[in-house]
Amino acid sequence: MAATIFLGVESSCDDTSIAVINNEGTILANVVSSQIKEHAPFGGVVPELASRAHLRNIPVVFQQAMDQAQIGLDDIDVVAVTHGPGLIGSLLVGVNFAKSLAFGRNLPLVPVNHIRGHIRALFLEHGDLPLPALTLIVSGGHTHLFLVETPDHFVLLAKTRDDAAGEAFDKLAKMLDLGFPGGAIVDKLAQSGDPKAFPFNMPRFSDGALDYSFSGLKTAAAHQLRRDPQRFSEPEGQAIRDLCASFQSAVVRHLLQRVRQALKVEKVASLSLGGGVACNSHLRQSFRELGDKYRLPTYITAPKLSTDNAAMIAAEGRHLFQQGITGSLDLNPEVRLNAFDEVRLLTGR
Numbered sequence: 001m002a003a004t005i006f007l008g009v010e011s012s013c014d015d016t017s018i019a020v021i022n023n024e025g026t027i028l029a030n031v032v033s034s035q036i037k038e039h040a041p042f043g044g045v046v047p048e049l050a051s052r053a054h055l056r057n058i059p060v061v062f063q064q065a066m067d068q069a070q071i072g073l074d075d076i077d078v079v080a081v082t083h084g085p086g087l088i089g090s091l092l093v094g095v096n097f098a099k100s101l102a103f104g105r106n107l108p109l110v111p112v113n114h115i116r117g118h119i120r121a122l123f124l125e126h127g128d129l130p131l132p133a134l135t136l137i138v139s140g141g142h143t144h145l146f147l148v149e150t151p152d153h154f155v156l157l158a159k160t161r162d163d164a165a166g167e168a169f170d171k172l173a174k175m176l177d178l179g180f181p182g183g184a185i186v187d188k189l190a191q192s193g194d195p196k197a198f199p200f201n202m203p204r205f206s207d208g209a210l211d212y213s214f215s216g217l218k219t220a221a222a223h224q225l226r227r228d229p230q231r232f233s234e235p236e237g238q239a240i241r242d243l244c245a246s247f248q249s250a251v252v253r254h255l256l257q258r259v260r261q262a263l264k265v266e267k268v269a270s271l272s273l274g275g276g277v278a279c280n281s282h283l284r285q286s287f288r289e290l291g292d293k294y295r296l297p298t299y300i301t302a303p304k305l306s307t308d309n310a311a312m313i314a315a316e317g318r319h320l321f322q323q324g325i326t327g328s329l330d331l332n333p334e335v336r337l338n339a340f341d342e343v344r345l346l347t348g349r
Helices: 036-042 047-069 088-105 114-126 165-175 182-190 215-227 238-265 281-293 310-322
Strands: 005-010 016-022 027-033 078-084 109-113 133-138 143-150 153-159 270-274 298-300
Touching: 005 047, 005 088, 005 310, 016 047, 016 310, 027 047, 027 310, 036 047, 047 088, 078 088, 078 114, 078 310, 088 109, 109 114, 109 310, 114 133, 114 143, 114 270, 114 298, 114 310, 133 238, 143 238, 153 238, 165 182, 165 215, 165 238, 182 238, 182 281, 215 238, 238 281, 270 281, 281 298
Parallel strands: 005 078, 078 109, 133 270, 270 298
Antiparallel strands: 005 016, 016 027, 133 143, 143 153
């Protein structure tokens, strides 16, 4: 009998999530518990606090998802869980919860790559994308540009060498004492700022590679703050709004710069965008404008499927299970886990 109910478990960073989807890919439940209150005083995610919060939250989130989906334990056919990449303590909570459930109920266990889950979220929301698709996945911990040649074959074209884009936004917010999570706050303030007020140079690599790098932009912002601290003394004042707008514009420009370069060398049928930073209003608008310019259908995950969530993990688990791929009960988290099947890095030479 074919599996009909897939349970997804996501705990790679600071969001605890349990989701339920059926065999047709319909989301029956997708519950996410945020840890903003735990990490806000520190201006960023504290790994030890994250793992402890996951331990408290996961049984509650699980019950909420079961209630929302209106199912019982006997209805679950497959358990899918994020096993990397991510924070080791956070991953351990989700993996051990999923293993216990699979063992106790004698269910198949499917390990899922978190980044590939973000790509699968695009298929979950939009159906069959025109392939090959040039796909940008941008989050707090990851920045990758893929060529999705088939639903199973992902080619890595560019990646970040240091900070991820979302991490850069959070660090700017911390420098400005804006609060956590920083990305949403920077986006909000940037909407009433001047994106040309502060100059930011685009990163360049001596080896000619066209990877991403956001540490230089972060350092440039820090120099602006040190150069004239009095100018930024007013909380959420115009200078801060202008710096947020200028920094956001530079980050988006850098992200799309690599996408444009890829369009010069790769023949694609569509553009797609996912990951937590896909919630950024300027990035969403600029990405759609780029698709219009190149006359390519453009797909962006909705905010609820852009940030870390278990629906994308259940969807990737469903996809893998239908191909006969499962894991074993000795599954362990893998902090560093590649999401690609092939590497074809962009170069300016």
